[in-house]
Amino acid sequence: MVHMVEGIASLPVVAGCTVLAAAGVGYGLTRLAPEDMPRTAVVGAAFFVASLLHVPIGPSSAHLLANGLMGLLLGWACLPAMAVALLLQAVFFGFGGVTTLGLNLVMIGAPAVIAYYLFRGAARRGTGAWAAGLGAGALGVGLAATLAACVLALSGEAFLPAAKLVLAAHLPVIVAEALVTAAAIGLLARVKPDALGRAPAPAATPAEGAA
Amino acid sequence: MIRPLLLALALVVAVSAPALAHKIKVFATAEGAVVSGLVYFPGGGKAVGAPVQVLGPDGVEIGRVTTDDAGAFTFEATRRIDHTFVADTGDGHRGTFVVKADQLPVSLPGGEDAAGAPSTAAPAAAPAAAAPVLDPAALEDAVARAVAREVNPLRLQIEAYEERIRLHDILGGLGWIAGITGLAFWLLGRKKQG
Numbered sequence: 001m002v003h004m005v006e007g008i009a010s011l012p013v014v015a016g017c018t019v020l021a022a023a024g025v026g027y028g029l030t031r032l033a034p035e036d037m038p039r040t041a042v043v044g045a046a047f048f049v050a051s052l053l054h055v056p057i058g059p060s061s062a063h064l065l066a067n068g069l070m071g072l073l074l075g076w077a078c079l080p081a082m083a084v085a086l087l088l089q090a091v092f093f094g095f096g097g098v099t100t101l102g103l104n105l106v107m108i109g110a111p112a113v114i115a116y117y118l119f120r121g122a123a124r125r126g127t128g129a130w131a132a133g134l135g136a137g138a139l140g141v142g143l144a145a146t147l148a149a150c151v152l153a154l155s156g157e158a159f160l161p162a163a164k165l166v167l168a169a170h171l172p173v174i175v176a177e178a179l180v181t182a183a184a185i186g187l188l189a190r191v192k193p194d195a196l197g198r199a200p201a202p203a204a205t206p207a208e209g210a211a
Numbered sequence: 212m213i214r215p216l217l218l219a220l221a222l223v224v225a226v227s228a229p230a231l232a233h234k235i236k237v238f239a240t241a242e243g244a245v246v247s248g249l250v251y252f253p254g255g256g257k258a259v260g261a262p263v264q265v266l267g268p269d270g271v272e273i274g275r276v277t278t279d280d281a282g283a284f285t286f287e288a289t290r291r292i293d294h295t296f297v298a299d300t301g302d303g304h305r306g307t308f309v310v311k312a313d314q315l316p317v318s319l320p321g322g323e324d325a326a327g328a329p330s331t332a333a334p335a336a337a338p339a340a341a342a343p344v345l346d347p348a349a350l351e352d353a354v355a356r357a358v359a360r361e362v363n364p365l366r367l368q369i370e371a372y373e374e375r376i377r378l379h380d381i382l383g384g385l386g387w388i389a390g391i392t393g394l395a396f397w398l399l400g401r402k403k404q405g
Contacts, residue, residue: 005304005305007305008299008305034396034399037392037395037396037399038392040392041388041389041391041392044388045385045388045389048384048385048388049381049384049385052381084387084388084391085384085388088384088387088388089384092380092381092383092384093380165300
């Protein structure tokens with residue numbers, strides 16, 4: 001679904017999303033500080049690989065998206081990294097298509113940025129890290145699936161059946177994604193809090209001052 | 212930290228319902244005039260009840276079939292033309308597959324000379340007049356059918372092999388990400404120097 005292939009979405013939808021995606025990537029680049037570059041690349045690489053992690057479910061399989069995690073960690077800077085990763089997925093794996101890159105970036109990137117604004121506060125407080133991860137992971141996939149249904153509706157499929165189909169198919173992914181994101185954010189909050197953009201923790205400040 | 216993660220994954224696998232992967236594939240082969248095909252998700256899973264549109268070379272719909280419980284469908288070709296099979300599950304996935312005209316028996320009327328009934332009737336009448344055993348068209352059809360029976364499983368295997376994502380693809384992608392990051396640093400470094 002969120003790796004939509006060529007020839008499904010109508011031309012105005014694709015064109016509009018491409019413009020939107022280009023604007024987002026441009027803005028993301030301005031928010032990408034040089035010292036954040038390695039982190040952005042590493043998280044981008046994780047996103048690139050995450051969609052290969054198939055969870056075999058019943059007769060089919062689903063894959064993780066990692067967009068909530070990416071948004072939470074990178075904020076607006078996730079968009080350029082996602083654009084690169086999505087292009088590579090399209091070229092190497094045939095997920096989605098090159099002309100639908102903008103469309104897919106909007107569907108995957110917009111929830112990531114929204115997750116950033118909604119959950120970064122909680123993620124920075126050490127105690128809320130797990131909750132923030134759960135929220136960001138679920139929102140990332142859930143919203144992406146909803147957007148995919150909207151795109152299908154705009155392109156002529158009946159909205160409700162399409163939305164039901166897409167959301168039902170992604171229910172297990174939402175659960176898996178929420179748990180994996182929560183585990184990742186929880187881990188980061190413990191071992192590397194500054195990855196979440198947190199100001200030096202209250203416990204760490206006196207220790208640093210003493211040292 | 213690893214343990215809760217594994218636990219979570221196990222839990223998810225245990226409780227969740229079928230979901231769709233990120234693409235669907237169509238595969239079809241002709242045996243005689245009957246085209247049988249399969250709609251599936253790479254990495255396992257058959258698309259049950261998926262509508263499959265059959266298009267001619269000019270993009271005009273010839274027919275419409277639906278996959279059965281095993282994700283399979285059959286379609287009887289009436290003309291010797293390229294058939295394009297399009298499966299669309301309605302959730303943003305679409306797969307296409309082309310069965311070339313030369314996979315279909317020569318006894319079928321071709322795309323160009325399929326003007327109407329007379330051209331269809333002519334080849335049908337000729338075999339009846341000739342000796343049935345030595346009729347070259349029937350013989351060719353029989354041989355083609357036998358070869359197709361042997362070759363079709365191989366075709367499916369090659370298709371599945373093509374679909375597998377290989378380690379070097381993944382490593383290549385990661386290399387690209389590292390390279391782009393390096394390039395960005397290099398450009399930044401130059402800007403600082405300049």
